[in-house]
Amino acid sequence: MLSFPGLKLSNIDAPSAGSPITVTDEGMLVVPDDPVIPFIEGDGIGPDITRAMKLVVESAVNKAYDGKRQLFFWEVYAGEKCNKMFGNWLIDDTLKAIKYFKVAIKGPLTTPVGEGIRSINVRLRQALELYACIRPVRYFDGVPSPLKEPWKVNMVVFRENMEDVYAGIEWPNGSVDCAKVRNFLTNEMGITLREDVGLGLKPISVFGSKRIMRKALKYAIEQGRSSITIVHKGNIMKYTEGLFRACCYEVAREEFSGLTVIEEEAQQKATSSLPRSKVLVKDRIADAMFQQILLRPEDYDVIVTPNLNGDYLSDAIAATVGGLGIAPGANVGDEVAVFEATHGTAPKYAGMDKVNPTSLILSSVMMLEHIGWKEAAALIIKGIERAIQSRIVTYDLARQMENATEVSCSKYAETICKNM
Ligand SMILES: NC(=O)C1=CN([C@@H]2O[C@H](COP(=O)(O)OP(=O)(O)OC[C@H]3O[C@@H](n4cnc5c(N)ncnc54)[C@H](OP(=O)(O)O)[C@@H]3O)[C@@H](O)[C@H]2O)C=CC1
Ligand SMILES: O=C(O)CCC(=O)C(=O)O
Numbered sequence: 001m002l003s004f005p006g007l008k009l010s011n012i013d014a015p016s017a018g019s020p021i022t023v024t025d026e027g028m029l030v031v032p033d034d035p036v037i038p039f040i041e042g043d044g045i046g047p048d049i050t051r052a053m054k055l056v057v058e059s060a061v062n063k064a065y066d067g068k069r070q071l072f073f074w075e076v077y078a079g080e081k082c083n084k085m086f087g088n089w090l091i092d093d094t095l096k097a098i099k100y101f102k103v104a105i106k107g108p109l110t111t112p113v114g115e116g117i118r119s120i121n122v123r124l125r126q127a128l129e130l131y132a133c134i135r136p137v138r139y140f141d142g143v144p145s146p147l148k149e150p151w152k153v154n155m156v157v158f159r160e161n162m163e164d165v166y167a168g169i170e171w172p173n174g175s176v177d178c179a180k181v182r183n184f185l186t187n188e189m190g191i192t193l194r195e196d197v198g199l200g201l202k203p204i205s206v207f208g209s210k211r212i213m214r215k216a217l218k219y220a221i222e223q224g225r226s227s228i229t230i231v232h233k234g235n236i237m238k239y240t241e242g243l244f245r246a247c248c249y250e251v252a253r254e255e256f257s258g259l260t261v262i263e264e265e266a267q268q269k270a271t272s273s274l275p276r277s278k279v280l281v282k283d284r285i286a287d288a289m290f291q292q293i294l295l296r297p298e299d300y301d302v303i304v305t306p307n308l309n310g311d312y313l314s315d316a317i318a319a320t321v322g323g324l325g326i327a328p329g330a331n332v333g334d335e336v337a338v339f340e341a342t343h344g345t346a347p348k349y350a351g352m353d354k355v356n357p358t359s360l361i362l363s364s365v366m367m368l369e370h371i372g373w374k375e376a377a378a379l380i381i382k383g384i385e386r387a388i389q390s391r392i393v394t395y396d397l398a399r400q401m402e403n404a405t406e407v408s409c410s411k412y413a414e415t416i417c418k419n420m
């Protein structure tokens, strides 16, 4: 058994091979040639897509580096499997392991509606301070789309990942705590509420809003993206979403002034052409944004938005380029990153070896790029592009394509490997 100094696990064994990724004091990743990558298999379709993802990643790494580099996937536990094994939906070992090894990948985890446990996905993001949910959406040639010109879609959603109504601070109607909060609001704040209300809080802070804007703007500048759009409902929720918008503009003006142009200011100066080297910063109200992504996708590039808007928007934008089967993501903090698909557990397809694993496979591409293994990442993209072009796809794409060959999740993963 290898020893990993400082890693103290109570319920699971340490990895039997590999070395940890570390982070320097300046926040730079140091990646060995044999990194340990903790993974959570996930509920529902999780086991099927995780198996497919591991096959594709291992095959790409092998092909790209011919044994000189190797990933060591190591299972850690959360969700239904974890509850069955340990009587707990999320064990401390999983959090310790991900913190220790810095980069992890996960399948989707179930959250019951209207009752029961709170989201384990959200708990992971909060416990590991993964404040940015990054979801790039791009078009793959040949994928069926409801848009006339889907190739114009190329957006990256930066969703604030720890605050907003998503933080889960709420009280059920009829509970003692709900009555306490209602009484406080009535007696201290003069707010009239029906007796049968359920109540929740929408915390949005200056710190959290500025932090996600900084991350999104840095990305936009480093990647040479043309614009960043702040998406909010600040007309109605003035002191939460309105605050978010104000904080984002403040970061752009005060911390990135030479590198950004504010749309409103450019319009006032009647500037006909914007300097190409600068990122255009603009904002849109959330409801209008949902029609903009369908009607004028070419006008939008990086998007920064509070948690719930980002949740809705990322699924909606994914639909324009083929749906949830093809929508990757990453939850990123200052040191740790956990990669996961945009979609959930799709319970009706659990264990059927049927769904599209591309979302999780593209999440693994983001992971390989994050650790600097760009050659392996490029091979996977090539494999996906060729599989789609040859129309060998899973049910979700096959049902919208002409002359497609529908294959299972595992066969599709093998097709990607053959096409690398
Ligand atoms: N990060 C996470 O772990 C997430 C977890 N969840 C959780 O997942 C559970 C189920 O949520 P639900 O609302 O049904 O949303 P899902 O995203 O799980 O599924 C909704 C529909 O999207 C399509 N879909 C999803 N994934 C794929 C895929 N890989 N390939 C092809 N099609 C896909 C299917 O459409 P069709 O029926 O048309 O074939 C599916 O029925 C809930 O408990 C929810 O809380 C949800 C989102 C994220
Ligand atoms: O945690 C969940 O169950 C849902 C999460 C979700 O929809 C998302 O993060 O996009």
Ligand SMILES: [Mg+2]
Binding pocket: 311, 312, 315, 342
């Ligand atoms: Mg979602």
